[in-house]
Structure formats: structure tokens, C-alpha cells
Amino acid sequence: MKRIVAETAVMLSLAVIMSLSPYYSWLFVLMSIYSLLTLSWLFMRKAGRISMGHSFLFGFPVFLASAGYSFSSEVSIQLFIAGCALSFVIFYIFAEMTGRTAFVFLTLVFSIFVWVSSPKLVFEKGGYLTGGEVGFSFPTISQKELHILTGGTLTLFYLIYRIIGESRAGYFMRAVGDDETASKAVGIDLRKIKALSILLSGMTAWSAGIIYGLEFGHISPEIFSVEISVFPFIASLIGAGNPFASVLSSFGLVYLSKILNSMYPGLMGIVYAAILILSPKIGWWVYVKGKRLDEKAG
Amino acid sequence: MALNFLVSFFSIALMALLVSTNFRIGKFLNLSLGGLFAAGGYIAYFTPNPVFAALSGLLFGTLLSLAISKICRSVIEATVLSLGAGILIERGLEIVHRSSYYYFVDFDYSTYVILLGAVSYLFVLGIYLSPLGLKMKFVEEDHELAELYGINTGMIFTVTTSLASACAVLAGFLSSGSLAISPTTGFGYLISGIIVSALTAQLRQVGAVHYLALLAISFAAARFMEVLI
Amino acid sequence: MMKKIIPILLLIAVSVAITGCSQEAEKRTLTVGVIVPETGIFSPAGKAMKNAAYLAEEHIKKYGLSEYQVRVVVADGGSTPEQAKSAFMELAKSADVIVGAYSSDQAVVCAEAAKETGKIYIVSVASTSQLERAVKDGNRYVFRNAYNTTYWGVLAGEFLEISRAEKFYFVGYDPLKTFNQGMLKAFEEKTNAEKVGEIYYLSTRASPNDYAVKAEQVAGETDKRTVVILGDPGATAVQFVKAYRQAGGEGLIYSVGGVLGLPKTLKAVKIDYIAFQSAGLENAEKTDLTKAYFNDYRERYGEEANNYAGILTYDAVLIAAQAWKGDSESTIRNLETGEFKGAAGIYRFSSNHQALWGNDRLKGVIAEYLDGRIEILYPEELRTSDVTWP
Numbered sequence: 082m083k084r085i086v087a088e089t090a091v092m093l094s095l096a097v098i099m100s101l102s103p104y105y106s107w108l109f110v111l112m113s114i115y116s117l118l119t120l121s122w123l124f125m126r127k128a129g130r131i132s133m134g135h136s137f138l139f140g141f142p143v144f145l146a147s148a149g150y151s152f153s154s155e156v157s158i159q160l161f162i163a164g165c166a167l168s169f170v171i172f173y174i175f176a177e178m179t180g181r182t183a184f185v186f187l188t189l190v191f192s193i194f195v196w197v198s199s200p201k202l203v204f205e206k207g208g209y210l211t212g213g214e215v216g217f218s219f220p221t222i223s224q225k226e227l228h229i230l231t232g233g234t235l236t237l238f239y240l241i242y243r244i245i246g247e248s249r250a251g252y253f254m255r256a257v258g259d260d261e262t263a264s265k266a267v268g269i270d271l272r273k274i275k276a277l278s279i280l281l282s283g284m285t286a287w288s289a290g291i292i293y294g295l296e297f298g299h300i301s302p303e304i305f306s307v308e309i310s311v312f313p314f315i316a317s318l319i320g321a322g323n324p325f326a327s328v329l330s331s332f333g334l335v336y337l338s339k340i341l342n343s344m345y346p347g348l349m350g351i352v353y354a355a356i357l358i359l360s361p362k363i364g365w366w367v368y369v370k371g372k373r374l375d376e377k378a379g
Numbered sequence: 380m381a382l383n384f385l386v387s388f389f390s391i392a393l394m395a396l397l398v399s400t401n402f403r404i405g406k407f408l409n410l411s412l413g414g415l416f417a418a419g420g421y422i423a424y425f426t427p428n429p430v431f432a433a434l435s436g437l438l439f440g441t442l443l444s445l446a447i448s449k450i451c452r453s454v455i456e457a458t459v460l461s462l463g464a465g466i467l468i469e470r471g472l473e474i475v476h477r478s479s480y481y482y483f484v485d486f487d488y489s490t491y492v493i494l495l496g497a498v499s500y501l502f503v504l505g506i507y508l509s510p511l512g513l514k515m516k517f518v519e520e521d522h523e524l525a526e527l528y529g530i531n532t533g534m535i536f537t538v539t540t541s542l543a544s545a546c547a548v549l550a551g552f553l554s555s556g557s558l559a560i561s562p563t564t565g566f567g568y569l570i571s572g573i574i575v576s577a578l579t580a581q582l583r584q585v586g587a588v589h590y591l592a593l594l595a596i597s598f599a600a601a602r603f604m605e606v607l608i
Numbered sequence: 609m610m611k612k613i614i615p616i617l618l619l620i621a622v623s624v625a626i627t628g629c630s631q632e633a634e635k636r637t638l639t640v641g642v643i644v645p646e647t648g649i650f651s652p653a654g655k656a657m658k659n660a661a662y663l664a665e666e667h668i669k670k671y672g673l674s675e676y677q678v679r680v681v682v683a684d685g686g687s688t689p690e691q692a693k694s695a696f697m698e699l700a701k702s703a704d705v706i707v708g709a710y711s712s713d714q715a716v717v718c719a720e721a722a723k724e725t726g727k728i729y730i731v732s733v734a735s736t737s738q739l740e741r742a743v744k745d746g747n748r749y750v751f752r753n754a755y756n757t758t759y760w761g762v763l764a765g766e767f768l769e770i771s772r773a774e775k776f777y778f779v780g781y782d783p784l785k786t787f788n789q790g791m792l793k794a795f796e797e798k799t800n801a802e803k804v805g806e807i808y809y810l811s812t813r814a815s816p817n818d819y820a821v822k823a824e825q826v827a828g829e830t831d832k833r834t835v836v837i838l839g840d841p842g843a844t845a846v847q848f849v850k851a852y853r854q855a856g857g858e859g860l861i862y863s864v865g866g867v868l869g870l871p872k873t874l875k876a877v878k879i880d881y882i883a884f885q886s887a888g889l890e891n892a893e894k895t896d897l898t899k900a901y902f903n904d905y906r907e908r909y910g911e912e913a914n915n916y917a918g919i920l921t922y923d924a925v926l927i928a929a930q931a932w933k934g935d936s937e938s939t940i941r942n943l944e945t946g947e948f949k950g951a952a953g954i955y956r957f958s959s960n961h962q963a964l965w966g967n968d969r970l971k972g973v974i975a976e977y978l979d980g981r982i983e984i985l986y987p988e989e990l991r992t993s994d995v996t997w998p
Contacts, residue, residue, distance in 0.1 A: 182454050197814040200783045213786035215712040215736050298720035301713035303688040346646035346684035350470045357463025361456040383824045387817030479656035481843050483876040559843030567816035
């Protein structure tokens, strides 16, 4: 418990420190969005499902909401709820239909499919064509409000992740993640656990999506890009799957990309590529370190 | 049948074949094929020599297969490694592309993609219909059991990955005459290939039948991709 | 645990404080931030924009275009709205005025960031009508020196008129449907020419050879007397034209420009004839800066200057330099009422902060590429030839 309090304190301190300058406040919001995305991804991985199409879960409800916002706030909210429900159902069906490996590929292909086909959504509103490659407007709030909202959301979902992780449900999730057949044999309801992990993952990703919309004031088809899908994989790899380390690595990756890309455009892409290539090695090394860290803390 | 349609059909069919062989025999989704296709375009621009293109692909494929054999222990790890390799190629090409103009080549060999596609399919079907076909089916269905029965799966993996990489670079080289060469040229081809091979995989066929189905679905995709997307 | 965390937090606090302090320095210089797509799918255009921005910096000094010491700072805006906003926020730390970004979705996000940060933002490429609506809704910080979607349509309509076309076929690019349909709407109601077809080819990202299949279809449905209006400013348009000719298409092609409006590209791909629009051309001298831009660019970078994204980014930097009055508010007033010289003409802005393209001193150029040479078809005062039908 002490450890959770200390970790939460670090996150809140970062939120306070980074609110001192407008640029860092903006950066904090962006970092937090990606941290939430990573936490969302970890929820799903806990139950043994590695998603390579997380941009869909993250982007779909807010994309629909932004399309609805062209009509009214009510339509936007209704479409957002519909988007959440639909993205949950799709991921649940994928998880039911496929094994672990096929799930990775199916989510990847599906998110790319949505990415390339989403510019098809075009309609005329008030004499203007809206949507398509440009995307849709989304409401914004002040940077200060956004900063507080983001800090609060990140802390909340982090605490949910940690508390659930130490609960009975979390234990079942881990068991399913380790071995589905054995879990079934000991009486764990696989469907329920999968649905729970996707729901928790979805709730985190949907919140991140809403903050993303508020941050940019606009949603375009690029929200479904492969880069967004790959991010949580890399962040959790560096963070050894440990939630706190993964949140910090998400922060670090966003910050590093700003520094490296300003040094040489596209340099972060090379770093990303190197991480992916060496991921099996890095993953193993970090996993061992992470285990030790866990043991020490435990 | 119109020539443009045939080129389109064989481009998709070829990429689907490369994705499919890598996945079924090599046991990973080769996400570097898009980058290799784009690299073929750059080779055509700087060194218009198809042999060099094929050899570059072969060399890359061999290195990729060695890296995967050395450090990867699962399908996902190998796939992620190939994704990293694909991104690295694209970034490399961005550095190579110094002009503010797209690159264009003087020649147009794009119709030879039909030949490359047809030869590749005949080659794969030939193998599956030969005595070697049984071994290949064995590797496709149960990799570990095949090893236990003494099949050199490592060698088959390396050869498959290398040949697929060489084919991807060569396809990019041949297509360059009809393309505006840029680092992201290969992305669409790779995605089409993945979609077609994923759809074909749903039929749960093995061996020659699978590859014939792949050809048929590529035909349908070339005809109806617009409806799909 | 806390022992390790405290030094980290201190380090972050110090770095934030240092960054904050450095912004306070007093200056008589004007820093213009330029967002260019140095990476991603628009990277070739990004190189032209970057070069043009640095050339503008040099020309401001050389021709005495500003009372300030102008410094250009470039940031990579990539190909996504998120990357563009990141570049904007990075530049906003030191720049007084920000220009650039490439695609419409990027420009919309940057416009929002301009409002948030209070920095003036001049859009030099994107055409979406969302920007004019943003100004209408109270975002006073955004200006656009590039065309809006309507003007792209107006130019296509001009071409139909000067070519006395009886029929046209519209070929659009599916991922740019809002842009294409917007421009189509702008000229369709006014032209007397009959529309014989409308088709959109898919992005190569979605279907790599769809353009070729569509080219074959268009070739079958058009003849020598049809103007094929090509609405794709990107690289796939080049591939479409090649496939169209290969399939026996005989129509007269008018391109909205972009990649197909670059003489060097037209020479490289050996296209026999094409009519296209651009914001400025070397032999269409609209101000004394037109020649300076094309000549000095060639001399400095060893290749032909870009005549849309490049020239308009060059002009956007020039506009910023001429308009700057020491703070954002005074500069906005100056931009709203003043006149500014660029290589593409003399700029004034409408109440929606849109450059008034189409007036006598600021017009797009329509040209034809024939046997390796460029002839000007429009505007009338610069015309060197009539439209050459096949």
C-alpha cells in the first residue's frame, strides 16, 4: 500500500511541477494520454491478450463523438456511448474468436482497416463538407482545466489498475493470462474475466480518447494510425510490464521524441525501430530486472 | 483482360504470397516487406540493376532470419522485430531521399510484375506438388513435430524469408516505373497482402490448395477492394 | 523509494525553471517558426518548404523587407495533426509568428493551438474551409495566404472557360474527398461544360493499384474533346496520368497542381502535355520577388523551386516579417488592413483572414506543359499561349 501511495505521489508531483509552464503543461497532458493508453493496454495484456490495434479502442468512440458534435452535443454524447459499446463488443468478439497470436494480428489488421477507411465519413453540414481526410472539430476546455482533468484521470485509472491488480479479479486475470486451459480447469469463468479486462481496458482508453479530443480540439482519421497502436507495446516493454514503470516510460518516450526529433527529424523513429528490433532481448532483460524490483518491493 | 488490372491483381497476389509463406512456413508476420518494396524503388533509381535488387533482398532476408532465429522465441517477437526492421528501412530511405521532388525512373518494367507473380506462384505450387511438398506441409502444420522428424526447419525458414525478401525488393524495382518513388510506397502493397492472406487463412486449407485460394482471393480483392474499403 | 524520487523531481523542476526564464529575454528580433513535414508521407514537399523558408529569411535581409532582425526556426510537423501541434507548441516557446503545416487536419489543430497560445499562425498550404469558420467563430490568430478550397475550384472553372471545353470528367482522390467535392461544387454550377463523369481513386495506402484500374475506366469514357480534371495534388496523380495515357486515354488533362504542377517532375516522367495551376511560375512575374525566388532557390539548393507549397511558405514568412508590429494584437490589426508583398503577388486578407486570391494583384497561374516548355494560359495579362488541344 505504501508503495502505491508513493507512486501516486510521484505522479501528482509531476502534474504540479509541469503545470508551471504552458509548454510543459501541454506536454504533461500529452504524456498522460499516452500513459493512459499504456495502462489500457496493460489491462488487456493482464488477461493474456496483446493488442496491436489499440488505436481503435482509443480512437473509435471519440471519432464518432466528434462526427456527432457537428450536429449537437447530445448527438456527440450518444455516438460516444455507441462507440464505446461497439468497440468493446468488437474486441470481445475478437478475444473469443481467436487465440493469443491471432488476436495480435486481427487487432492490427482491423485497426489499419479502420485507419484507411475512416476518411470515407463525409457529410454536408451548413453548406460545408465535413469530415473526410480533415476530420471533425471537437470542443476544448482551458489548458488549466485540461491539466487538472488529465492529472485526475491518470491518477484514478492508475489506482484502479493497482487496486484491481491486487484484488481477486486481478488474480483471476493473471491466471487467465498465464494459462487459459488451467484457469478454466480450476473453475474460472474465462468469458467473464476476458470481458472484464476488455471493459477496464476500454474505459481507460475511452477516457484517454476524450482527453485527446479536448487537447487537440479536433479528431482526424490519423487517430487510428499504427504509431498510436504500437506505442503502448513499446512503453510497456521498457517498463517491463510494471504499471508504474510503464507510466514513467510513456512519459519518457513522449519527452524523448520531442528532444530527439528536434535534434534530427525522424530520429525518434530510428530509436523506435531499434527498440522493436531488440525488443526480445530488451524484454527479457527488463523482465528479469522488473521481477527483482517487484520482489524487493514485495 | 486489361493490362492495368492484371498488374494490379498480380501485385496484390504476389505480396499476399510473400506474407502467407512467411507466416505459414516462417511462422511470423513479416512487416518489413513494405519497406523492402519501397527499397526496390530506390535501387531502381540509383542502381537500375534487377540482379542487385534481388541480391540485396536476399541478403536482407538472410540477416533478418538469422536475427529472428537468434533472439526471438515466439511468433509475436519475430513479428515485432520485422516491424522494427521495416520502420528502420523507411527511415533510412527518408534520409537517402534528399530532393524535394519525388524520384522517377526512365524505364517502365511494371508489366513484368505479372511475370514475377506468375513465376513465384508456379514455383511455390511446384514445390508443394513435388516430394518436398509433404515436408513443407508438415512444417506448416506442426513446426515442432517436423523438427522431431528430422526436417531442417531452420534452413527452410531462412530460405523462405530470404526468397520472400528478394521478391519484395524485386517487385518494388519492377513497379518503380509506374510509381512516384517515396519511402512509404510499399505500405499499401503490404496491407493488401496481409488482408488477402488473412482472409484466405479463414478457409483453413494447407499446401497447394491454400495458395490457389490465395490467388483467387487476390483476384477478388483487385476487383472489389473499393467495396471493401 | 522516496530517496530516489526526490532528486528526479528536483531535476525536472530546475529544467522547467530554466526553460521558463529563457523566454523572458528582451529582443528586437522577430522569430518566425515554420512547421514543415520533414518526415512522413509529405516529406518531399517538406524539404521544399524548409528551403523556401530559409530563402525568405535571406531575402528579407537582402531586400530590407522588415524593420526587425528576422530569424527563421524550423520544426518537423510530420504527417499527423499530433506531430504538427507538437511542432507548434515547441516553436511557440520562442517564435513570435508561426507559419506552415501541410495537410488540412494539421492546420486545423495548429489553428486551435494558435488561439490557445496567442501566437499568430499563417497557413501556407492547407485549404480547408474549417479555418475560415474558426476565424468567424472568434479565432483571430489564424490567417491563410494559401488558396481556400473555393479558389481551387475557381481556377478549374477558369480553365474550362479559357479552353472552351464542352465536357469534362472529374477524377478525384478518395482520401481528399472533402477538398475535391468542395472545389467541384465551386465551379460545377457556373460552367457550361457538361460533366460526363466523376470518379475517385483510392489512396495507394488502401489499394495500391486502384488508380490504374480507374485510369483505364476513365480512358474508356473520355475522348479528345474531354477535359479530365484531376483533383489529386499528390504523387498518385503522376501515376494516374501515366496509367491513363498507357490505357489510350486521349483527353486533355488539367491538374490542380501539386506534384503534377512541378515542371521538373513533368520532365522526369515524360508526360507529353498537361495543363496545371500553380501559385507562381518563373515566367509569370507578378512582383520583383518572383524571379528572385526562383533564381536564388535554384542557385542555393541546386534544383527547381516548388511553385505551390514552397512559394507560399516563402511568402508566409515574408508576410510575417512585413506585418510584425512588436506584439500579436497590433500585428493582427496590421494583417487585417495592410498589403504585403510576396513572390506570388500582393496579399490582402478578407474579414475571414483569407488571402484575397482572384483579385488583380493576386491570382493563381494556369499554365500548360508542352514539349518540355511552359506556356502561361492565365491570367490574361501574363498569357503567352492559348490552350493547345490534342
